[in-house]
Amino acid sequence: MIRIKNILLTTDFSKISLAAAPYAIELAQKYGAKIHLMHVQEKEPPILAIRSLDVSEEKIAKMLSEEASASMKKTAEQITGKGFTDIATVIKKGIDYQEIVNYCSMVPIDLVVIATHGRTGILHTLLGSVAEKVIRYCKCPVLVITPEDHSRT
Numbered sequence: 001m002i003r004i005k006n007i008l009l010t011t012d013f014s015k016i017s018l019a020a021a022p023y024a025i026e027l028a029q030k031y032g033a034k035i036h037l038m039h040v041q042e043k044e045p046p047i048l049a050i051r052s053l054d055v056s057e058e059k060i061a062k063m064l065s066e067e068a069s070a071s072m073k074k075t076a077e078q079i080t081g082k083g084f085t086d087i088a089t090v091i092k093k094g095i096d097y098q099e100i101v102n103y104c105s106m107v108p109i110d111l112v113v114i115a116t117h118g119r120t121g122i123l124h125t126l127l128g129s130v131a132e133k134v135i136r137y138c139k140c141p142v143l144v145i146t147p148e149d150h151s152r153t
Helices: 021-030 047-051 059-078 097-106 121-127 132-135
Strands: 006-010 034-040 088-095 113-114 141-144
Touching: 006 021, 006 097, 021 034, 021 059, 034 059, 034 097, 047 141, 059 088, 088 097, 088 113, 097 113, 097 132, 113 132, 132 141
Parallel strands: 006 034, 006 113, 034 088, 113 141
Antiparallel strands: none
């Protein structure tokens, strides 16, 4: 019998990443599981932001951290607005897939729900795929959601 008590829902706060939320919510409701909503920030602020805004690296890092916290709060409210309240929010700094895999090994996560941008060809080669790396290194099952492309309909 499948027992799902903890679901990790990853997000970069984009519309694409949030396409995975309905799946995580429905599974959490069905199994009585808790959702761990996770966002991973880059360790270092983008150099371009530091140079273009002419502010210190620490100030950029603080601004990005505050922005991530505000986005996390808004995203958690969207999920609880759909009638689901058992949610924990997690913000980490580091390499996205590594932080996701590390969290799954520290917390008893039973299922990861992650959206993919669906890149192929040269974009996939250049950028890689967080979902692909999570699948490769994570010890628990991973449900990958490919959002619908509404521009074709």
